[in-house]
Amino acid sequence: MLSIVEIKNLTVQYPDVKALDDVSFVVNQGDFLGIIGPNGAGKSTLFDSMLGLNTKYKGEIKFFGKDIRKSKNYLKEIGYVPQKPIFEKNFPVTVNDVVKMGLRNKSDENKIDKILQQLWIHELSDRRIGELSGGQQQRVFIAKALVNNPKILILDEPVTGIDQQSIELFYSILRELNSTQKITIIWSSHDLDAVNKLANHVACLNRTLFFHGKSEKFFSDDDLIKQYSEASMQEHMHHH
Amino acid sequence: MSLEILTYSFMHRALISGVAIAILCSVVGLFLVLRRYSLFGDAIAHSSFGGIALGLLAGVYPLWTAYGVSIVSALIITKVKDKYNISGDASIAVLLSSGIAIGLVIIGLSGGFTIDIFSFLFGSILLVSVNDTVLILALTGIILIVILLLYRQILYSTFNEEQAKVSGIPVEKINYLIVFMAGITVVTSIQLVGVLLISALLVIPNVTAIMYGKGFKLTAIISMSFSIFSVVAGILISYIFDITPAGTIVLLSIGLLAGTMGIKSAGLLSKN
Numbered sequence: 001m002l003s004i005v006e007i008k009n010l011t012v013q014y015p016d017v018k019a020l021d022d023v024s025f026v027v028n029q030g031d032f033l034g035i036i037g038p039n040g041a042g043k044s045t046l047f048d049s050m051l052g053l054n055t056k057y058k059g060e061i062k063f064f065g066k067d068i069r070k071s072k073n074y075l076k077e078i079g080y081v082p083q084k085p086i087f088e089k090n091f092p093v094t095v096n097d098v099v100k101m102g103l104r105n106k107s108d109e110n111k112i113d114k115i116l117q118q119l120w121i122h123e124l125s126d127r128r129i130g131e132l133s134g135g136q137q138q139r140v141f142i143a144k145a146l147v148n149n150p151k152i153l154i155l156d157e158p159v160t161g162i163d164q165q166s167i168e169l170f171y172s173i174l175r176e177l178n179s180t181q182k183i184t185i186i187w188s189s190h191d192l193d194a195v196n197k198l199a200n201h202v203a204c205l206n207r208t209l210f211f212h213g214k215s216e217k218f219f220s221d222d223d224l225i226k227q228y229s230e231a232s233m234q235e236h237m238h239h240h
Numbered sequence: 241m242s243l244e245i246l247t248y249s250f251m252h253r254a255l256i257s258g259v260a261i262a263i264l265c266s267v268v269g270l271f272l273v274l275r276r277y278s279l280f281g282d283a284i285a286h287s288s289f290g291g292i293a294l295g296l297l298a299g300v301y302p303l304w305t306a307y308g309v310s311i312v313s314a315l316i317i318t319k320v321k322d323k324y325n326i327s328g329d330a331s332i333a334v335l336l337s338s339g340i341a342i343g344l345v346i347i348g349l350s351g352g353f354t355i356d357i358f359s360f361l362f363g364s365i366l367l368v369s370v371n372d373t374v375l376i377l378a379l380t381g382i383i384l385i386v387i388l389l390l391y392r393q394i395l396y397s398t399f400n401e402e403q404a405k406v407s408g409i410p411v412e413k414i415n416y417l418i419v420f421m422a423g424i425t426v427v428t429s430i431q432l433v434g435v436l437l438i439s440a441l442l443v444i445p446n447v448t449a450i451m452y453g454k455g456f457k458l459t460a461i462i463s464m465s466f467s468i469f470s471v472v473a474g475i476l477i478s479y480i481f482d483i484t485p486a487g488t489i490v491l492l493s494i495g496l497l498a499g500t501m502g503i504k505s506a507g508l509l510s511k512n
Contacts, residue, residue: 051406075408087399091274094455102396102407128453148407 002029004152004184005050009059012045018207019045020057025203025212027186029151032178034199034215035188038231041206043188044083047156050186051080063152079145079183083156085137089130096125099144107147115143119173135166142173153177155187171198192228206231245479253373254365254485258471260380261429262441266467267387268425269442270460271418273450274398276328280314280419282439283332284426287313287339289435291427292360293346302360303427311423313339318419322412363434363486365475372431379428383421394418395456432471433486440490441467448497451504466496 005027012020020042027033037043048054050061052068052075060067063074093101099116100107116122119139124132129140138158145153158170175198177183189195195202195215202218204211211224218224245251272280291309295302313335321331347357359367368376387394397404397411405411426438433441449463474489503509 053402053405072408075406078406080403080406082400082403085400085403088274090450090453091399092450092454092456092459093395093399097395097456098399101392101399102404102409103392126455128455 003027004029004031004064005186006062006065007050007059008062010046010049010061011058012042012049012054012056013058020049021208022059023205023209024059025209027152027184027201029184030178030182031201032174032185032199033187033201033203034195035186035203035205036190036192036195036228037188037205041231043205044156046205047154047188051075051078051154076148077151079142079148079150079153081138081141081145081153081155081158083158084161085141087129090128091130093129094126095121095129095132095140095143098129098140099147101144103147112143112147115146118176119143120169133163133166135162135170138162138166138170139173142170146177150183152184152186155185157188157190167194174198192225204228245476250366250368251475251479253368253370254475255472257368257373257376258365258432258475259468260376261432262467262471263464264380264383264425265429265438265441266445266463267384267460268418268421270446270449270463271394271398272422273443273446275418277332277422278443279329279332279336279439280422281426281442283317283335283339284310284314284423285430285435285438286336287342288427288430289360290339290342290346292357292435293343293350296357297346297350303430306360306427306430307424309339309342310427311420314419314423315416318416359434360430361434361436362484363430363432363437365432365485366479368431376428376431379424383424386417386421390414390417433489437486437490440493441471444490444493444497445470448493448500451500452509466493470496 003026007026008024010020010023011018023042023046035043035046045054049057050068052072055069062068064077066074068074095116096112099112113122116125119142121136121139121143124136124140129137132140142153153174155174162170171194174185174187178185187199196219199215201213202211202215203209204218204224210227211218269281272278288306288310290313291306292302294300294309295305298305317331317335320326321328326334393404393409394414394417396407397409397414401411425442429438429441445463445467446459448466449459452459452462454462470489470493474492475485477483477492478485478488500509
């Protein structure tokens with residue numbers, strides 16, 4: 001199997017806290033990796049480092065066998081869906097505009113149509129992005145991520161603040177992209193049930209990586225799940 | 241009489257330069273407004289005041305020194321802002337006041353020159369020369385071509401900087417490019433409305449156009465149309481009634497903004 005992402009001894013030290021401590025794991029082609037962990041576990045720091053937004057780390061991150069410090073070309077192969085895209089509500093762009101933003105070449109209208117149809121937002125293509133619901137906006141950003149034929153999709157907690165029906169649709173779209181289009185997916189989530197249903201691999205992060213492997217293994221190990229729940233609970237209490 | 245004014249060659253030059261500047265300001269201004277940089281044009285214009293004073297003192301054509309001083313100081317303030325983490329509005333205040341301060345000191349040193357300064361403060365579109373007109377058309381053409389070639393990248397980094405970065409777009413370079421183009425646009429437009437009213441041309445047509453709830457291209461076209469209308473009508477009306485062109489142009493575009501707000505609150509425009 002071809003390894004697409006290799007992370008070796010990744011450590012990120014912020015002035016007051018160690019956000020990631022010696023994290024190592026590998027993502028192979030076709031994997032659907034669910035990254036779980038309580039708030040403040042370092043999931044966003046991990047993503048920022050992988051996407052080149054945080055360069056102050058120790059250790060090594062490789063995409064397609066190449067160190068990301070040496071070349072940014074790997075970004076062309078990645079579709080990234082942020083947690084909650086921040087933009088002005090009345091920003092004058094339609095769904096169609098958003099999907100085409102940043103494209104270097106002339107856009108392939110047929111392909112864009114197809115992607116919009118696949119994500120059930122075809123009817124919305126002339127509406128302003130700010131008029132749509134959270135779930136619809138999320139699908140627009142997945143469409144945007146797919147336009148460049150990415151080999152990997154990276155999604156950061158993408159169901160925060162979205163209604164249940166849209167979440168179900170979103171999950172079925174992810175499953176489809178991974179199983180039929182063979183896109184490797186790296187997805188951070190709070191929703192253990194959904195991770196159990198969708199992901200074939202799990203990385204459990206709480207500053208250090210305390211589990212990485214097949215999801216059946218994680219979800220059949222009561223001790224691991226208990227450990228995870230306690231860590232989340234502590235974090236929860238800490239926050240309130 | 242009202243048709244006769246269209247036969248004067250100074251009026252041709254004024255209208256041609258005016259339309260070019262209207263298009264240029266509306267396009268560059270749209271990106272500034274969307275980046276919450278509405279007052280940046282004002283700051284550049286004020287810093288150009290320092291450049292104009294410098295040119296008058298040194299005996300150089302003041303617009304050349306204005307281009308130099310404005311663009312360099314705009315790029316420096318952008319660099320300083322990123323490096324020391326100064327907020328956008330504060331950096332605009334620094335740029336704005338330092339330009340005026342430099343201008344005032346230079347004027348003081350030279351013993352004062354009032355007449356030329358007045359035309360730079362409030363514009364003098366009816367006085368543009370053939371050379372000015374050619375320069376305005378050339379700069380407008382170049383900037384529009386650059387924007388047309390790069391607009392998806394510029395738009396993406398305006399919409400969401402982080403996402404644009406992750407897509408491999410050189411966001412920082414694009415930021416400097418916009419600052420550079422804004423500098424050229426503002427100094428070029430000083431001849432039309434002067435230092436003091438420049439942000440009206442950059443901001444008002446765009447704020448108006450955004451209210452129509454359309455996509456990016458249509459919004460840009462609406463903004464350009466309003467901008468051209470205000471400039472052309474403003475130049476003609478001001479000449480007929482012998483009032484200031486700059487003030488008339490700005491008041492007309494404010495009229496279009498107020499009209500749009502009226503239409504919108506009457507429920508005739510889609511929400512948003």
